[in-house]
Amino acid sequence: MRLSKFFLPVLKETPAEAKIISHQLMLRAGMVKQTGSGIYTWLPLGLRVLKKIENIVREEQNRAGAIELLMPTIQPADLWKESGRYDAYGKEMLRITDRHDREMLFGPTNEEVITDIFRSYVKSYKQLPLNLYHIQWKFRDEIRPRFGVMRGREFLMKDAYSFDVNEVEARKSYYKMFCAYLNTFSRMGLKAVPMRADTGPIGGDLSHEFIILAETGESEVFCDAELVNMPPPGLDLDFDSDLLGEFEKRTQYYAATEEMHDQTKFESEVPEERRVSARGIEVGHIFNFGTKYSEPMKAKVMTPEGKEAPVHMGSYGVGVSRLLGAIIEACHDDKGVIWPEEVAPxxxxxxxxxxxxxxxxxxxxxxxxxxxxxxxxxxxxxxxxxxxxxxxxxxxxxxxxxxxxxxxxxxxxxxxxxxxxxxxxxxxxxxxxxxxxxxxx
CATH class of the missing domain: 3.40.50.800 (Anticodon-binding domain)
Incomplete structure (x- = not known):
């Protein structure tokens, strides 16, 4: 690309509204322009990086056996009422009505839509396991959008959804995504630390956040150096094998975030010489929530025993647009961005x-x-x-x-x-x- 023919509106001065380094550099380097509160136009340079990140995420999802589709941004409220989340989700959901006064919403996530797709077409355990994903724009009406693309209202996200006949098989799907995430972030030149997490409004009893370490991270992180220094599973990982051992190897090291108020427990369980205290940024979150959505929405399959049972599900999110800001937070100096090679524009x-x-x-x-x-x-x-x-x-x-x-x-x-x-x-x-x-x- 000849720069004389390219659109690259760089700025000499740092805009006053940009408070963190990624927001400052994205504006100065002509990657984005704010269009509204928490809403950004992706300019050519920023879009090139965003597409590189998106492609890495897609390649690693495909490698792990997930299948891509594309769900809409606008969803009918009726599906959310079926699951019981419509009234419970909160003001972050942008609720709208169409010209016929039908209640709609701009999707903040897709558990209900994907469950509806599943129940329409899958009836037998012989069609499982199944993992479907898409990369799509989401909207959450943050009360105080800030930090540029790190906490905007509109954002690009990869969300995947696994379906299994029982809890044992569902956890195997969870292990696959766990390992795929480690490889994904490694390819981007990042050190991602998986941490046990609260399941929040998504639900379930098994969840991990993936935190990348950065001096300018948004929260304090406490973790075991053994976990931080562990290499990723590797691109030659056999996803058809039993990955429980790989998962357990990485989750045996206690890890907690500041928000979980577990620093005291952390200090009692991890030897002093292995304790790491740093700043971190969440870039991915995975959940195993069993039948939370399949039961109320009647997404059932015929089991090997010849009985109908609700399918077991999991969901797996990566903040694709958020990752761009997170990479800059982890990879910069006083002169500008230092892109890892695989995501460089x-x-x-x-x-x-x-x-x-x-x-x-x-x-x-x-x-x-x-x-x-x-x-x-x-x-x-x-x-x-x-x-x-x-x-x-x-x-x-x-x-x-x-x-x-x-x-x-x-x-x-x-x-x-x-x-x-x-x-x-x-x-x-x-x-x-x-x-x-x-x-x-």
Missing amino acids: FKSAVVNLRQGDEACDKACEDVYAKLRATGLDPMYDDRDDRPGAKLSTLELIGIPKAIVIGPRGLKNGVVEVKDRISGVTEEMSLDAALNKLTASA
Whole structure:
């Protein structure tokens, strides 16, 4: 992408309304624009990152055996009345009526809709297990939306729903999603810590939050260093195997959040040398809630014993748009964003320090073409602007690797290679620079 043809409205000053670093950098780097209270327009740069995050989430859901569909944003109130949640959910639900005075709502979650889909088509245990997911916009009318996309009213979410014939099988589905989440966040360059959590209005008796550690996190987190340092299950994990052992290995370490008021218990159960106190951001939440929705909504299957029984369910959420802000909170410096490679808006960049200089233009065009040919998804800063402004923009938007080409370096037969993640800048020949960037393509 040539930057001269791209829409990138960067800001020199930090907007006064932005109180946390992710909100500040997203506005400054031209990723989003506030359209209303807690509602944002995703500008081209931010949308590219959002799509990268969405694709990783989708790939790991598919790898774990979940099947994608797409449910509507607007839901009939009657389904929520069946489950008993319509009046209980609270003012966060945006309630509306259509022209025929039918009660509708802008979906904050999809347990009722997916249960209705299931009961319409699935009748036998032979059709189980089943896990259906979608990636869709949600709306929750937060009383005080703040922190940009970290706590907005409209947000993009992946929610999956598992269906099993009994509690034993339902927990196996839960273990699959637990492991899939660890792999998902690892691919984004994040350390995600699973923590036992309250089930809240979703219901059930088994739930985990996934917290990423960041110095600017929204809440204090207490956890065992053994859990923090444990590697993810890995992309070669066999999801058709019994994952109970993998799950138990990771949940044997006591973990609690500040909101659970369990710091005292934490300090009594975890040896002092293994205690970790840090800041964290919730990016995912999973639940096993049994028959909470299937019983009132009469979602039943025929069991192997020939009897009808309510299906056992679980739900699994990832805040896709929230993740973008969380990644920035965990990956930045005083100059801008430091994107992990898999979610970066562009994997590489070419910066022309003297647009219009014949030698610089020729060298940059050649490098840009070769990077594109290797699939490195490069950005080419071909704007007629000051070198300092170009380098500041490069650091602000956080492209992982860049080749910087100027007339003085070319005369000496060298260019600069900048690594945003390590912070290292090296001088080398143009061929060596290309080899360095394309080696990982």
